[in-house]
Amino acid sequence: MTGYKITEGDVEAGLQDRIEVLVEKKSTTSWLWKMLGALLLLALCIGGARLYVWYQFERSESMQSGHTAAPIIMDPDVKTAAHSTLKEMSKKAKAAIHLVGHYDEDYNMIAVEWRDAVGQAFAQGGFRLYNNTIIIPESGLYFVYSQVSFRVSCSKDTEGAWRSMPLSHRIWRASNSIGQRVSLMSGVRSACQNVQDDDMRSGQGCYSTIYLGAVFQLNKGDKLETETNQLSELETEEGKTFFGVFAL
Known part of the structure; x- marks a missing residue:
């Protein structure tokens, strides 16, 4: 071994x-x-x-890839909530403007007068109110909104039926890039259709609201203005008639 x-x-x-x-x-x-x-x-x-x-x-x-979104016409029952929500959203935006409406029949006004220094109105981030129009500070995406409220004094026709009264509200855009004034949004309602005789006798009238709101691609220097009919029936109490824009 x-x-x-x-x-x-x-x-x-x-x-x-x-x-x-x-x-x-x-x-x-x-x-x-x-x-x-x-x-x-x-x-x-x-x-x-x-x-x-x-x-x-x-x-x-x-x-919608920068194109205009479908306008929203809101029911009158939620107008107060809409106003509060939009007001809070616009306050948080870097650039925003919120205007309140005024109308005085004694001055034969042809449009709602928008104000930026009274009540809840404000302007920040370069927005300006000039000649009753909103001036866009920079090119970009913006949410544009407006509401008008009416209290209509209805009347009857010769046959004793209540006359329907058309109410309309529109937002216009004037842009150098487009070269002409174009309609951004519009809404139409009919008042006095389902009123009761007791309501008219008590002086309550017929209440109606038109709300518009949508997203738009806007350019620097664009001007936004409104057009409203039946101005003598307009309600301009706090939170009932307003116009605003805020950047996204």
């Missing part, structure tokens, strides 16, 4: 081999953790990017 003698060199060599194997395993584990961390970070980035793209797509769909 052949004998084998373990020398001190053999022992040291074995220890070196064992130590090298341990170091290699530690290096492999650290590399795997780094790889998992990188993959997790990449997944989070991809998820965030997809969420951002989805948000921008939904927003662009709602704004």
Whole structure:
């Protein structure tokens, strides 16, 4: 039988081999953790990017790629809530203007007079009220809104039926880029259709409201103004007739 003698060199060599194997395993584990961390970070980035793209797509769909959105004609029963909500939204906007309407029949006014320094009215972020028109400070997307309220004194025709009275409200845009004045939004209602004789005898009249609101791509220097019929029937108490714009 052949004998084998373990020398001190053999022992040291074995220890070196064992130590090298341990170091290699530690290096492999650290590399795997780094790889998992990188993959997790990449997944989070991809998820965030997809969420951002989805948000921008939904927003662009709602704004119809910069084109005008369908006008909203709101029911009179929610006019107070609409006024409060829009007022709070416009306050948070960097650029916004909110005007209150005034009308004095004694001065034979041909349009609602908009005011920016009374009551809840204000202007900020470069917006200006000039010659009863709103001046757009910069090109971009804006939410334009307006409401007019009426208290109509209805009358009867020769047959004793209540005459229907048409009420209308429109927002116009004058732009150098377009070269002409165009209608942004308009709304029409008919008053005195379902009134009761008792209401007329008590002097209550017939109440009606027209609300308009939509998103538009506007240019710097554009001018917005309104046109309203039946001005003598207009209600200009606080929160009933207003006109405003705020940047998106």
